Amino acid sequence: MSLPDPNNAYSFDDFLEWRNNADYFLEDPFFQRVVQFYAKKEWPRLEKEAKQLSAKVSFAWKNLADQAAVPEKRPYMVHYDGHNHRIDRIVRPLETLTMEKEVFAEKLFSSDTSPFEKLVKMYLIYQNGEACISCPLTCTEGLVALLEYYADTPELKQILLHCKEGINGDIAIGSQFLSEIQGGSDVPANLVEAVEQDGSWRLYGDKFFCSATHADYAVVTAKPRGSEKVALFVVPAWLEGNKEKEIRNNYTINKIKWKMGTSELSTAEISYNGAIAYPAGPLERGVANVAGIVLTYSRLTVGITSAAFMARAVREAKAYSKKRSAFTLPIKNFPLVKLQLNQIETMSRRTVAGTFKLYKAFLSLDDGLKKGMDADEPMEMKQKRFTTRELIMLQKITSSWDCTDVLRTAMSIFGGHGVMEDFSSLPRLYRDAAINELWEGPRNVLLTQIHRDFKRAASWYAPGHVVADILKGADTAIITPLQKEAKELVAHPDLTMPGKETMKICERWDRFCHDLTHAFQDLALMEVEKNPVFL
Numbered sequence: 001m002s003l004p005d006p007n008n009a010y011s012f013d014d015f016l017e018w019r020n021n022a023d024y025f026l027e028d029p030f031f032q033r034v035v036q037f038y039a040k041k042e043w044p045r046l047e048k049e050a051k052q053l054s055a056k057v058s059f060a061w062k063n064l065a066d067q068a069a070v071p072e073k074r075p076y077m078v079h080y081d082g083h084n085h086r087i088d089r090i091v092r093p094l095e096t097l098t099m100e101k102e103v104f105a106e107k108l109f110s111s112d113t114s115p116f117e118k119l120v121k122m123y124l125i126y127q128n129g130e131a132c133i134s135c136p137l138t139c140t141e142g143l144v145a146l147l148e149y150y151a152d153t154p155e156l157k158q159i160l161l162h163c164k165e166g167i168n169g170d171i172a173i174g175s176q177f178l179s180e181i182q183g184g185s186d187v188p189a190n191l192v193e194a195v196e197q198d199g200s201w202r203l204y205g206d207k208f209f210c211s212a213t214h215a216d217y218a219v220v221t222a223k224p225r226g227s228e229k230v231a232l233f234v235v236p237a238w239l240e241g242n243k244e245k246e247i248r249n250n251y252t253i254n255k256i257k258w259k260m261g262t263s264e265l266s267t268a269e270i271s272y273n274g275a276i277a278y279p280a281g282p283l284e285r286g287v288a289n290v291a292g293i294v295l296t297y298s299r300l301t302v303g304i305t306s307a308a309f310m311a312r313a314v315r316e317a318k319a320y321s322k323k324r325s326a327f328t329l330p331i332k333n334f335p336l337v338k339l340q341l342n343q344i345e346t347m348s349r350r351t352v353a354g355t356f357k358l359y360k361a362f363l364s365l366d367d368g369l370k371k372g373m374d375a376d377e378p379m380e381m382k383q384k385r386f387t388t389r390e391l392i393m394l395q396k397i398t399s400s401w402d403c404t405d406v407l408r409t410a411m412s413i414f415g416g417h418g419v420m421e422d423f424s425s426l427p428r429l430y431r432d433a434a435i436n437e438l439w440e441g442p443r444n445v446l447l448t449q450i451h452r453d454f455k456r457a458a459s460w461y462a463p464g465h466v467v468a469d470i471l472k473g474a475d476t477a478i479i480t481p482l483q484k485e486a487k488e489l490v491a492h493p494d495l496t497m498p499g500k501e502t503m504k505i506c507e508r509w510d511r512f513c514h515d516l517t518h519a520f521q522d523l524a525l526m527e528v529e530k531n532p533v534f535l
């Protein structure tokens with residue numbers, strides 16, 4: 001019982017003291033263990049690099065991300081300058097510009113940055129939420145990967161150099177504009193036209209979801225005139241010498257969308273009116289290349305982002321539960337709170353471990369997922385590529401789904417303070433996590449795609465065999481029921497077939513995909529945990 005006291009002396013300063021001094025890398029021995037396990041010999045160097053980056057990301061960049069997130073600092077547009085020139089300037093706050101410069105100066109896509117160094121740094125950076133950084137980073141990564149294959153002209157070589165190493169200290173930013181109003185998922189249905197005129201390609205038509213609109217270059221899908229096949233182009237935002245003059249490359253930015261999450265990042269609607277575009281790769285392979293190369297990185301990033309968001313949410317909820325008391329007890333002592341913290345910590349750890357295991361598998365493939373399912377290659381490699389391809393989609397849908405659950409639970413540990421935008425960053429991360437479920441292939445689309453892939457591969461890779469390979473090293477009590485389920489579900493002709501029977505299969509397929517991904521992540525977690533600790 002407590003007696004009245006008009007001087008309410010309650011303070012959160014203890015918690016804030018901890019949070020203001022929490023270094024993302026140093027506070028996370030589990031993550032350090034994961035990196036040691038997967039990066040092996042690279043660990044001593046990575047540890048040093050991670051410590052240096054974490055000292056920036058956990059303090060200065062964290063504060064900039066929070067400061068830029070207030071509604072009055074949202075990006076806005078200035079369509080015309082004072083002299084009637086159309087400029088379509090995207091105005092972003094100084095906090096974003098400062099952080100962007102510093103993050104891109106890390107040169108994550110340089111030839112000098114190893115894939116694991118990039119992964120570790122991305123994981124740390126993503127703990128600050130979207131912040132107008134995560135999407136542009138992964139879009140630049142996808143653009144670089146595309147150009148590593150197809151930079152066969154002076155223009156594309158220059159763009160590749162600009163994104164990877166920078167030109168005169170300026171590191172370029174990429175974006176990717178696929179979605180049109182009639183179809184985000186259905187890219188082949190898109191209508192933007194590419195026309196070859198006087199030896200150059202020009203684009204005409206509208207794109208409806210264009211994030212990182214401030215970027216220097218966009219990967220854009222368009223159909224060459226007269227063709228039903230989508231091709232892939234790289235489109236500079238400004239042609240040589242025009243950036244300073246704010247003369248865009250023959251396109252207008254019509255509006256910035258007002259959205260629930262990733263609000264610090266502009267997502268715009270644009271119209272191409274003859275924008276100069278450089279073809280990247282064979283014109284007829286646009287869909288294959290955008291899915292196999294560009295979206296692969298974005299989907300991997302959804303996994304990394306989800307893991308990062310979860311790690312931060314769990315860390316902060318745990319710390320808060322030690323400081324906050326109710327009914328005279330620290331809330332961490334309530335079994336329900338303890339249970340929920342344990343549950344979200346397990347979700348977080350399995351996602352981190354699974355992300356690294358999958359990334360390692362991806363790195364072991366020559367040519368990543370550029371080679372499609374029909375590529376003529378030795379069966380062992382074909383199957384490995386197949387499991388990696390499916391796991392990237394499985395991880396994308398599962399980790400983004402779990403992430404909102406983890407964040408919601410973490411926010412609930414904070415009670416009413418959990419939803420206060422100026423109490424912690426968790427509400428912002430929660431809103432960002434909801435976007436991760438949608439972009440880079442929404443859940444239903446990927447579930448349908450995975451089912452279709454399993455069916456297509458069944459003659460050379462039986463569903464039960466796929467499950468066994470994905471879960472190699474797991475308990476047979478886990479593998480066998482999933483194999484049985486896979487076999488039965490893949491026997492169904494098509495998830496788009498109308499009828500009640502299909503709906504029942506869909507329900508089971510949805511659950512199966514989650515269960516399979518969780519089993520893969522749990523296996524990764526077990527492998528990390530049973531490995532001796534060198535820390």
Ligand SMILES: Cc1cc2nc3c(=O)[nH]c(=O)nc-3n(C[C@H](O)[C@H](O)[C@H](O)COP(=O)(O)OP(=O)(O)OC[C@H]3O[C@@H](n4cnc5c(N)ncnc54)[C@H](O)[C@@H]3O)c2cc1C
Nearest residue numbers: 176177178179183184185209210211439440442444445448
């Ligand atoms: C904040 C934000 C930023 C974005 N930024 C970009 C960007 O920078 N560049 C870009 O190109 N796109 C961007 N997008 C677009 C995003 O990729 C699309 O929204 C997404 O691909 C889905 O397309 P859609 O919105 O047209 O939905 P639709 O395709 O209309 O889908 C609607 C529903 O139908 C389901 N559905 C569709 N097809 C199938 C199928 N075959 N089987 C089962 N279910 C199906 C979907 O899962 C979904 O539930 C962004 C989206 C958001 C939310």
